Amino acid sequence: MEGASPTSSNRISQHFLDLRALAGSSIAATRDWLLAHQHADGHWCAELEGDSILQSEYILLLAWLREERSEIAQRCAAQLLKQQEPSGAWTQFPGAPIDVGSSVKAYFALKLTGHDPTAEYMIRAHNAILEAGGADKVNSFTRFYLALLGQIPFELCPAVPPEMVLLPNWSPINIYRISSWSRTIFVPLAIVWAHRPTREIAADVSIHELFVNKPEDWPELRCPGLDKPQGLFSWDHFFRTADSGLKLLEKYKLRPLRKRALQKAEKWLLDRCEKSDGPGAIFPPIVWGVIALLTLGYDKQSAEVQYFLDHLKRLAIDDGAETRLQPCKSPVWDTSISLRALAAAGSGLSQEPTCRGVEWLLSKEVRVAGDWSNNVACEPGGWFFEYENAFYPDNDDTSMGIMALVDQLAAADISLELHPGDTLANTSVVVGGRGIAERLAGSSAAMMEQAAAATRRAVAWMTAMQNHDGGWGAFDKNNDAEFLCHVPFADHNAMIDPSTPDLSARVIESFGRLGVTINSPGKVGDVVRKAVAYIRANQLSDGSWFGRWGVNYIYGAWQCLVGLRAVGVPADDPAIEQGKLWLLAHQQACGGWGESCETYEDPSLRGQGSPTASQTAWALLGLIAAGGEKLPQVANGVRYLIDTQRPDGAWDEVEFTGTGFPRVFYLKYHYYPIYFPLLALAEWNRATARS
Incomplete structure (x- = not known):
């Protein structure tokens, strides 16, 4: 800190080290909680409450x-x-x-x-x-x-x-x-x-x-x-x-x-x-x-x-004495994010539980053409949300699935890297990293090959699914006929599936994890550059972004900051700076962040609501991606997560922070206050160890 005395600097450094140690203990507790709730076949699936x-x-x-x-x-x-x-x-x-x-x-x-x-x-x-x-x-x-x-x-x-x-x-x-x-x-x-x-x-x-x-x-x-x-x-x-x-x-x-x-x-x-x-x-x-x-x-x-x-x-x-119903089940989504969080916490493919998780995820890859193929000519690939839903893979689960594979391999010191050719047909995903010759043997080698092939197909599929405006919707390409929203039947506010900035940013984040940037040559590079332009164009004047699939502007700001940075947009870029400042401006006195579903009805309320573990984690992940891991506000957010953690490693969260259909139907993902705080704390520990 500029102008600080050696003594005060030492105090600050010690406080920082103490916080990192506390975060390490929190990470270990949540990691153990998550591993204890893994299903025998390797997957995770929490209640999805409507x-x-x-x-x-x-x-x-x-x-x-x-x-x-x-x-x-x-x-x-x-x-x-x-x-x-x-x-x-x-x-x-x-x-x-x-x-x-x-x-x-x-x-x-x-x-x-x-x-x-x-x-x-x-x-x-x-x-x-x-x-x-x-x-x-x-x-x-x-x-x-x-x-x-x-x-x-x-x-x-x-x-x-x-x-x-x-x-x-x-x-x-x-x-x-x-x-x-x-x-x-x-x-x-x-x-x-x-x-x-x-x-x-x-x-x-x-x-x-x-x-x-x-x-x-x-x-x-x-x-x-x-x-x-x-x-x-x-x-x-x-x-x-x-x-x-x-x-x-x-x-x-x-x-x-x-x-x-x-x-x-x-x-x-x-x-x-x-x-x-x-x-x-x-x-x-x-x-x-x-x-x-x-x-x-x-x-x-x-x-x-x-x-x-x-x-x-x-x-x-x-x-x-009661029975409640879920709108669907979320095993692919929960498994992908759990694998990412565990990888960040140090549980990679060298450990049997996470290896089983990767095998289960690979077993859910879509290999048949679905409704999307009515408008897109592409080899099937990607992932859906539920246990079985082969007709409807989606860009959100597909990008998260790619990142789960990449993160798990990286935790084992192995990388998946995208090597674009002159055309997408020539694009390949290869396995790289130190010590691979010793690691790739028997079933492990086969799993690496399967992961690389599934990732290649997923990248090709998502590239083909990019909309004309540069963004992505969830399930279909160019599903943006707004005039259909005037049909009387359309009063459920879910008639079309257009591009959204949060989802578009997640797709390019997955590309970035494979080494693609705004400077990459070829078609995949063009796809990313077009997507970055779309995300920039949809940033709001206050620096935030709308969140279609999570509540709401905190979700959008997190994902857009992470996505832009993943493909090489520099931390001092005006879009990154404005997004970072918006998140900092909406931190609450307790150190956490929170936002209500009411923001879909009244956007003037954006960034306001009861603080939650999941939304605090999203804000922290966005700020860390923007280069703010050493900011005192980020440390306060980390402290909030540590202080509100239960002894068993989980967090309580009564609020609904998932979005089904804005203004109509919202969701409470019961694992959001588990794997997202784990991911945020682990990423903060990793980022501060590097800096």
Whole structure:
């Protein structure tokens, strides 16, 4: 420190050494915790927690199946009571304002499972819903559930025409222009919309007391942010006219292609059950898949229907008297980040547990073409998120998978290096490092070759998946038709999958870990330079970046700083400096960082919220990448993690810091406050040892 006396400098140095020693103890405790929670076959998978709609919608499905009084329905209802806020409402994340759709579904589910509407908690729920505008305010998905159970007519749900599956890829509107997650919901829901299967329920379990106006007078459905009517010559007006026209054709049974469309939709749905934990491996299309198949005439005991029901049961977690459901499972994601954190903490391939983790990860590489191949010609490669989801690898898991392999090999003093040729076809990934001749023998040699081949395919696939703007979306290329967000069905705010800065930065971070920089020659270098330009263009004026897949601007700033630095953008670059200053400006007095999901609704709140271990770790990783490892603010952040760590090496975190769909659905990854703090502390220890 400039101007400090020798004595004060010595004190500072000793304090720094003491902090590094404490960090070393924290690292060891968390490393042991993580290794103790590894599955026998080598992978990690924590609970992925969503909000109350998972329990509510499962109960509503069971009610449609006439099983609302079953034991599992009662256990899910008990979980709903546990999730109810003191106000009587149900919310998208703990402490959030009321979510009307979630609250209506929860109230309805409780009535169906036998809860007395005159009970105090039901009265609180009833009053909270009416104060927020009543069931009139629910979204399109909730309307479909209400229609299934006879509360409103299907005509008040948005049109979901099965004929859309017949539209060719070159059509401006087709199922591959919408996001993969919406696509896997659209197809079974289109079958349901065509058949309109309704179960009439008893009047004493209906929810008409939640209706402020008659259903036919309910407001029009619109995507959040597009909630104002637009002019005559607008996409909003076009799609509302189309919706009315489709319903008119339906009324008069003018649907000559219906039989063919339903046959194709049925085949499409069943095809996506291959090598998958259900279509898309996520909760909503599995639920609608059950309804679609039964509507088509499948027997409930058929192998096809049981496949869907079994995968729903696999998402359930029993906890005492309650059962909660997960939206999906996250083993590839959890395993990749765990391997990275353990490698940073010194547990590399020389140790049997992490070696098993790498073998498991390699076993999950995608080797078949999926939906992405409708727009991209490339050899299959990469990784998905869940246990099985071969149709839907994603750029996020693929880049994280590459880095897990690179980090694990590096911890064993072995490197994977990318050697770009004149064309991507000539690009190779080779194994390098000291002492390899002695290390590569037998199965280890085969695993190195498999890792190199999988990495080469993943790099080629992600390169082919780059969008025209230089960034990446999650599952598809150039899936950015914003006009489709004006479809009434699009009110779940997830109709498209465009480029996002956080994900784009993670992709180039993985390229950087393989030695590619902004100065690299050839196609891969061009890919990185185009991506850097995209990330620069999307930096906000205050220095932060939007975070699509994690909450929110802290997540975006972390990932963009790390990604830019990984490909050689210097620490004194203005974008790096501004991002670093933004993170420093939002550190809290306790030393930690925190940000609420509310920032998606109100960006002026960015950088504000209860401090969390995961978000503190992200901020520290961003600052370390920006060259700030010796800053006192970074030391304070390290101290915050050390001081808040539990004796067993883990951290408590009640907040939701994962993002499913902004403004609609959020996630709590139960391992985020484990492997991210471990990674941050280990990276800080490593960086300060070098400097």
